[in-house]
Amino acid sequence: MRRHNSALVLGAIADSPGISRAGVAARTGLTKATVSSLVDRAIVAGLVVDGEPAHREGPGRRGTALTLSPAGPHGLGVEIGVDYIATCLVDLTGRVSRQRIRPADNRAQPANRVLVKVARAIRSVFSELPVVVGGIGVAVPGLVENSTGLLRTAPNLGWRDVDIPAELRDRAALADIPVLAGNEANFAALGEMWSGEHPELRDFIHVSAEIGIGAGIVMDGTLFEGVRGFGGEIGHLSVDAKGPQCSCGARGCLEAVAGQDAILAQSGVSDVPALVARLESGDRKALTAVRPVARYLGTALSNVVNLLDVPTIVLGGTYAALGPWLQEPLQEELTLRVVSAAWSPITILQSTLGTEAAIRGAATSAVRAIIADPDPFITATVPG
Amino acid sequence: MRRHNSALVLGAIADSPGISRAGVAARTGLTKATVSSLVDRAIVAGLVVDGEPAHREGPGRRGTALTLSPAGPHGLGVEIGVDYIATCLVDLTGRVSRQRIRPADNRAQPANRVLVKVARAIRSVFSELPVVVGGIGVAVPGLVENSTGLLRTAPNLGWRDVDIPAELRDRAALADIPVLAGNEANFAALGEMWSGEHPELRDFIHVSAEIGIGAGIVMDGTLFEGVRGFGGEIGHLSVDAKGPQCSCGARGCLEAVAGQDAILAQSGVSDVPALVARLESGDRKALTAVRPVARYLGTALSNVVNLLDVPTIVLGGTYAALGPWLQEPLQEELTLRVVSAAWSPITILQSTLGTEAAIRGAATSAVRAIIADPDPFITATVPG
DNA sequence: ATCGAATAGTTCGATGCCTAAACTTAATCG
DNA sequence: CGATTAAGTTTAGGCATCGAACTATTCGAT
Numbered sequence: 001m002r003r004h005n006s007a008l009v010l011g012a013i014a015d016s017p018g019i020s021r022a023g024v025a026a027r028t029g030l031t032k033a034t035v036s037s038l039v040d041r042a043i044v045a046g047l048v049v050d051g052e053p054a055h056r057e058g059p060g061r062r063g064t065a066l067t068l069s070p071a072g073p074h075g076l077g078v079e080i081g082v083d084y085i086a087t088c089l090v091d092l093t094g095r096v097s098r099q100r101i102r103p104a105d106n107r108a109q110p111a112n113r114v115l116v117k118v119a120r121a122i123r124s125v126f127s128e129l130p131v132v133v134g135g136i137g138v139a140v141p142g143l144v145e146n147s148t149g150l151l152r153t154a155p156n157l158g159w160r161d162v163d164i165p166a167e168l169r170d171r172a173a174l175a176d177i178p179v180l181a182g183n184e185a186n187f188a189a190l191g192e193m194w195s196g197e198h199p200e201l202r203d204f205i206h207v208s209a210e211i212g213i214g215a216g217i218v219m220d221g222t223l224f225e226g227v228r229g230f231g232g233e234i235g236h237l238s239v240d241a242k243g244p245q246c247s248c249g250a251r252g253c254l255e256a257v258a259g260q261d262a263i264l265a266q267s268g269v270s271d272v273p274a275l276v277a278r279l280e281s282g283d284r285k286a287l288t289a290v291r292p293v294a295r296y297l298g299t300a301l302s303n304v305v306n307l308l309d310v311p312t313i314v315l316g317g318t319y320a321a322l323g324p325w326l327q328e329p330l331q332e333e334l335t336l337r338v339v340s341a342a343w344s345p346i347t348i349l350q351s352t353l354g355t356e357a358a359i360r361g362a363a364t365s366a367v368r369a370i371i372a373d374p375d376p377f378i379t380a381t382v383p384g
Numbered sequence: 385m386r387r388h389n390s391a392l393v394l395g396a397i398a399d400s401p402g403i404s405r406a407g408v409a410a411r412t413g414l415t416k417a418t419v420s421s422l423v424d425r426a427i428v429a430g431l432v433v434d435g436e437p438a439h440r441e442g443p444g445r446r447g448t449a450l451t452l453s454p455a456g457p458h459g460l461g462v463e464i465g466v467d468y469i470a471t472c473l474v475d476l477t478g479r480v481s482r483q484r485i486r487p488a489d490n491r492a493q494p495a496n497r498v499l500v501k502v503a504r505a506i507r508s509v510f511s512e513l514p515v516v517v518g519g520i521g522v523a524v525p526g527l528v529e530n531s532t533g534l535l536r537t538a539p540n541l542g543w544r545d546v547d548i549p550a551e552l553r554d555r556a557a558l559a560d561i562p563v564l565a566g567n568e569a570n571f572a573a574l575g576e577m578w579s580g581e582h583p584e585l586r587d588f589i590h591v592s593a594e595i596g597i598g599a600g601i602v603m604d605g606t607l608f609e610g611v612r613g614f615g616g617e618i619g620h621l622s623v624d625a626k627g628p629q630c631s632c633g634a635r636g637c638l639e640a641v642a643g644q645d646a647i648l649a650q651s652g653v654s655d656v657p658a659l660v661a662r663l664e665s666g667d668r669k670a671l672t673a674v675r676p677v678a679r680y681l682g683t684a685l686s687n688v689v690n691l692l693d694v695p696t697i698v699l700g701g702t703y704a705a706l707g708p709w710l711q712e713p714l715q716e717e718l719t720l721r722v723v724s725a726a727w728s729p730i731t732i733l734q735s736t737l738g739t740e741a742a743i744r745g746a747a748t749s750a751v752r753a754i755i756a757d758p759d760p761f762i763t764a765t766v767p768g
Numbered sequence: 769a770t771c772g773a774a775t776a777g778t779t780c781g782a783t784g785c786c787t788a789a790a791c792t793t794a795a796t797c798g
Numbered sequence: 799c800g801a802t803t804a805a806g807t808t809t810a811g812g813c814a815t816c817g818a819a820c821t822a823t824t825c826g827a828t
Contacts, residue, residue: 001385001785001814022805031787036806053805059796060804143724152727203611217691219611226693227587227603230724233690238683238721241624241636250686250721299622302634303687306617307601309610337622337634340527340614343536385785386814406776415816420777437776437823444775445823 002038003375005030009038010047010374013066017093018054020063039066045381046072046132047092047374068092073134073370073377076125077363078118079184080140082107082156082211085114087121089131090363092371094194098129099359111162119171133177134377135366138164139184139358141211146229149181156211180365184358186223186232188351189216191361192314194368197352203310205301206351207234208317209260217308224308235259237300254300258293260318266293272318279325287325294326298333305338305346316351323350386422387759389414393422394431394758397450401477402438404447423450429765430456430516431476431758452476457518457754457761460509461747462502463568464524466491466540466595469498471505473515474747476755478578482513483743495546503555517561518761519750522548523568523742525595530613533565540595564749568742570607570616572735573600575745576698578752581736587694589685590735591618592701593644601692608692619643621684638684642677644702650677656702663709671709678710682717689722689730700735707734 005028012024019027025035042048049069053062070091077088083105089098102121106114118138126133142154151162165179189206192198206216213235217224225231235255236248243252256262260272267289269275278286301313313334315323327348334346353360370377389412396408403411409419426432433453437446454475461472467489473482486505490498502522510517526538535546549563573590576582586605592598597619601608609615619639620632627636640646644656651673653659662670685697697718699707711732718730737744754761 005786020805032806033788033808034786036808037785053794056795056804058804059802061794061806063805226691227695228693228724228728231691231693233693233723236690236721236723237687238623239625241683242626248721248723299625303621304691306620307610307615307688307691309612309615309617311611337620337632339617339620339632340612344612389815404776416777417779417817418815420779421814440775440824442775443773443823443825445777447776 003373005034006038006042006374006378007372009035010042010068010371013048014068014092014371017067018051018065020054020066022063024066041378041382042374045374045378047370047378048072068371070095071131073132073367075363075366075368075370076122076133076136077187077359077361077366078122078136078138079359079362080106080114080118080138080157081184082141085118085121086359087125088359088363089125089129089133090360090367091131092367094196094364094367096360096363097131098125099356106157111157111159112167114157115162115164115167116171119168122168122172122174134370136168136174136177136179137187137362137365138168138179138181139187139362140164140181141184141214143230143233144181144183146225151181152230178366178369180369182362182365183214183216183229183232184362185214186216186225187359187361187365188214188316188353188357189218189314189361190223190365191353191357191359192316192351193218193221194364195353195357195360198314198349201312201314201349204312204314204349205234205304205308205310206314206316206357207297207301207319208315208351208357209258209263209319210317211260213255213259214317215304217304217310219308219310234300234304237303239296239299254296258296258300263289263293263318263322272321276321279322290322290325291329293322294329295333297326298330299337301330302334302337305334305340309340311344312347312349314349314351316353316357317355320351320354387757389418390422390426390758390762391756393419394426394452394755397432398452398476398755401451402435402449404438404450406447408450425762425766426758429758429762431754431762432456452755454479455515457516457751459747459750459752459754460506460517460520461571461743461745461750462506462520462522463743463746464490464498464502464522464541465568466525469502469505470743471509472743472747473509473513473517474744474751475515476751478580478748478751480744480747481515482509483740490541495541495543496551498541499546499548499551500555503552506552506556506558518754520552520558520561520563521571521746521749522552522563522565523571523746524548524565525568525598527614527617528565528567530609535565536614562750562753564753566746566749567598567600567613567616568746569598570600570609571743571745571749572598572700572737572741573602573698573745574607574749574752575737575741575743576700576735577602577605578748579737579741579744582698582733585696585698585733588696588698588733589618589688589692589694590698590700590741591681591685591703592699592735592741593642593647593703594701595644597639597643598701599688601688601694603692603694618684618688621687623680623683638680642680642684647673647677647702647706656705660705663706674706674709675713677706678713679717681710682714683721685714686718686721689718689724693724695728696731696733698733698735700737700741701739704735704738 050064054065079086086101164181215234236253240252246253246256434448463470470485548565599618620637624636630637630640
């Protein structure tokens with residue numbers, strides 16, 4: 001009961017920083033008395049601070065502005081990439097207070113060795129900054145089972161069946177700080193949503209092409225992971241029954257025709273910045289190479305939209321860079337294939353966080369977990 | 385609080401009929417005292433009956449068997465088909481107590497005229513049987529918006545923007561009996577799950593081919609409808625970029641290559657029973673016609689599974705009839721294309737309810753709504 | 769047969785959280 | 799400077815759950 005209402009109150013403060021106790025009461029349907037008592041507990045626990053009276057029109061006492069405390073627990077994001085380990089700290093308000101990327105050739109190393117390094121990175125964050133870490137989010141390029149938290153397979157790292165939370169808890173002496181591992185494409189989608197750049201973004205697909213093609217699907221502000229957590233594997237949607245062979249064994253997977261490698265091979269360029277330069281200069285070969293990519297991506301996304309009825313698509317990673325050239329043919333394909341497009345068009349946006357989306361999402365997930373269920377943290381901090 | 389716990393208790397009784405109060409307490413985590421008081425209210429409201437002491441091993445008093453009351457509120461299912469109106473009554477235990485199909489050429493009629501007939505059918509159920517109707521589910525072959533309950537479009541009926549619940553409430557004088565409208569394919573999936581034939585079925589896709597191809601997606605026992613309710617539109621997934629033109633304007637939609645019309649046209653037979661007869665007799669043309677259907681269906685379903693990570697597929701409607709000939713090539717295609725198939729194979733089942741699935745699902749949805757949130761019904765029935 | 773152990777269900781007082789309403793504080797407006 | 803309006807606090811009261819003691823029922827051992 002109180003647990004649920006604490007979450008309600010914290011959620012209201014997170015959604016509209018600077019809101020007053022009376023405002024929270026109006027929004028949540030609780031009484032002012034209840035809100036007062038719950039807010040007091042949150043303040044004592046260090047989750048909330050009340051600031052200056054906010055200015056308002058007309059007569060009457062001004063409410064004190066409640067905000068999540070920047071000095072409260074932080075979320076630590078860790079991203080295990082193929083050739084780097086990145087860390088990032090985020091406070092309750094969503095502000096990034098520390099970010100660091102360490103190059104590392106993780107592909108050549110077995111999981112335990114890499115996790116030793118990750119643990120060291122985590123401990124170094126702990127020792128360098130005097131903040132309370134309330135949770136850790138670990139983004140990995142692989143499939144994470146949601147019931148167990150196990151990384152089932154990470155093809156590009158060559159890992160299988162690694163219990164990342166358990167390993168890190170042991171190696172970094174984390175006591176009972178919650179650790180959650182997740183797919184990087186999923187975290188990237190959340191990161192983009194929470195970036196604040198697109199305030200209305202609550203139902204969307206975030207697609208990005210890196211080595212594979214990853215997608216994060218968010219519906220009603222919540223990540224959609226499928227039954228076991230292996231959902232959103234958009235890279236192996238079939239877009240051309242007679243298309244080229246994919247590494248997975250099937251034919252015509254999206255990844256095989258619209259992945260980064262396929263794009264670069266088709267356009268005869270060695271990397272993405274070079275491709276963008278050619279596109280900007282109007283190079284005909286580059287332009288004709290990108291068009292079918294958009295078509296294929298559009299076919300795959302149409303399938304997703306027909307199935308999930310999601311109104312918005314966010315282009316991330318390499319697709320964000322190619323956005324200006326993808327947008328139009330993509331829109332055409334979607335309009336043609338999506339059944340509901342006739343009465344509600346699909347919006348296409350470009351990612352603003354780019355490659356930082358995943359780690360921001362991982363770190364912010366950790367703090368959001370506290371906001372979504374603050375009671376454990378509060379009762380651990382406040383004795384009474 | 386009590387509302388939530390009442391739902392918990394009723395849910396436990398629905399899940400394991402014959403459970404004792406102590407069993408409910410153990411399963412829900414509530415205390416025996418709380419369960420007793422909640423069960424008493426449910427009994428007074430007529431939702432639950434306690435029966436004979438159940439037999440059990442060992443010493444100790446036997447618990448009284450609690451079951452949902454067959455005399456409690458019933459769910460009324462209505463199906464508005466293209467050429468019939470069907471009604472069906474289901475009690476809280478899931479038993480079907482009355483079923484009736486009235487032929488009617490609804491395609492030729494505007495919506496109001498048809499709804500007048502539907503209202504008459506509903507009133508006739510009310511007058512014929514002395515049962516309390518606790519809710520009505522209406523299955524329609526169209527897209528229903530979940531936020532408003534509006535039928536946005538039903539191509540085969542030629543209807544657009546019809547507020548079925550409101551219309552029926554007026555025309556059939558329903559007072560405040562809740563009415564929920566929904567897509568027939570979705571109701572069919574729920575009907576199949578609740579039929580009791582597949583007890584473990586909680587995560588699956590139910591696909592059926594009638595005039596179009598419909599799918600209902602169930603995850604964690606809950607219908608997945610997409611953001612606005614237009615999800616699961618599997619009929620227009622793209623399975624062959626260069627395939628034939630579909631009525632929707634795009635090319636190579638599943639419906640165009642694996643719908644009932646396409647199957648019959650390919651095999652040169654006039655109806656499904658005839659096709660089944662030919663297949664059984666080993667007719668080569670029929671056999672070679674069905675195989676690509678399975679392939680295409682497999683491609684579309686692989687896309688769905690890769691996206692939603694659903695472990696089971698149930699073949700319904702025409703596909704159920706063709707099940708024996710579809711199963712093998714379908715399984716092959718899924719194994720090839722589904723990324724997670726390597727470590728968790730996809731199960732393919734055949735529907736047991738056939739064409740009755742939708743109406744059963746609609747009726748059962750109405751009673752399940754009461755079980756999922758019994759408090760409104762209880763407080764309306766029990767004064768104190 | 770009788771007693772004891774085990775299990776089901778009820779009764780009753782205690783607890784905790786929320787609510788309602790009165791009250792205090794703080795601001796605007798005439 | 800007092801009336802009015804709104805924010806926030808205090809206090810008394812209510813309701814649902816819990817814990818513990820109690821009754822009821824059954825088996826098995828003496």
